[in-house]
Amino acid sequence: MGMPGVGKGTQAAFLRSGLGWPHVSTGDILRQAVREGTSLGRRVKGTLDSGQLVSDELMGELIVERLGQSDAREGFILDGFPRTKEQVAILDAVLERLGISLDGVLLLTAREDEIVRRLLNRRVCPKCQAVFHLENHPPESPGVCDDCGSALVQRPDDTEPVIRDRFRIYAEQTLPIAEGYRERSLLNEIDASGTPEAIAGRVREALQTS
Numbered sequence: 001m002g003m004p005g006v007g008k009g010t011q012a013a014f015l016r017s018g019l020g021w022p023h024v025s026t027g028d029i030l031r032q033a034v035r036e037g038t039s040l041g042r043r044v045k046g047t048l049d050s051g052q053l054v055s056d057e058l059m060g061e062l063i064v065e066r067l068g069q070s071d072a073r074e075g076f077i078l079d080g081f082p083r084t085k086e087q088v089a090i091l092d093a094v095l096e097r098l099g100i101s102l103d104g105v106l107l108l109t110a111r112e113d114e115i116v117r118r119l120l121n122r123r124v125c126p127k128c129q130a131v132f133h134l135e136n137h138p139p140e141s142p143g144v145c146d147d148c149g150s151a152l153v154q155r156p157d158d159t160e161p162v163i164r165d166r167f168r169i170y171a172e173q174t175l176p177i178a179e180g181y182r183e184r185s186l187l188n189e190i191d192a193s194g195t196p197e198a199i200a201g202r203v204r205e206a207l208q209t210s
């Protein structure tokens with residue numbers, strides 16, 4: 001968990017290579033549906049572009065389907081779900097049905113001005129989803145993906161007014177659920193300032209002690 005742009009996706013990718021579990025990012029799944037023009041994609045495109053939340057009902061269907069797939073049997077790293085109280089209940093129910101217990105919840109935190117800078121400088125590859133940062137992790141050739149050579153783009157929801165709205169929604173709907181996880185002794189708060197590698201070190205440490 002953590003504010004939009006705090007680095008959840010980057011850290012989840014580090015963890016995936018360390019643990020071998022799939023990285024289940026609901027944002028990535030939705031963006032892929034939009035790119036592919038599926039009926040789900042057509043339904044959610046406007047919501048994603050404006051930084052609003054997709055309905056809990058739709059997200060519930062999506063997560064039930066994804067966590068039921070065979071690669072998630074041994075474990076998975078959830079990124080971007082749950083984001084509302086209702087989604088916490090949905091996740092609890094899905095996990096119970098699958099006979100899996102939640103190991104822990106990592107909450108990444110950083111200063112808002114640092115996060116805004118990260119978001120405004122974020123560039124993504126629309127083809128292979130690689131993520132770059134114009135200052136901290138620039139592509140080798142400007143504007144071109146290192147991995148597949150496609151032209152990099154800015155996410156439509158990474159513009160200042162939409163970022164502010166996403167922060168507001170996070171504070172109103174998502175942050176309160178972190179408190180619920182704290183009460184269940186599942187929450188581990190991590191300082192997500194600094195380089196991705198330094199943050200990954202703190203994440204690893206937190207996992208060893210939790």
Ligand code: AMP
Pocket residue numbers: 004026027028030047048051052053054055059079080081082083087157166
């Ligand atoms: P993210 O990549 O996690 O920042 O997600 C991008 C966008 O996808 C969000 O701004 C929402 O529009 C949508 N989204 C992703 N995960 C969820 C979720 N758990 N609940 C509702 N909407 C979501």
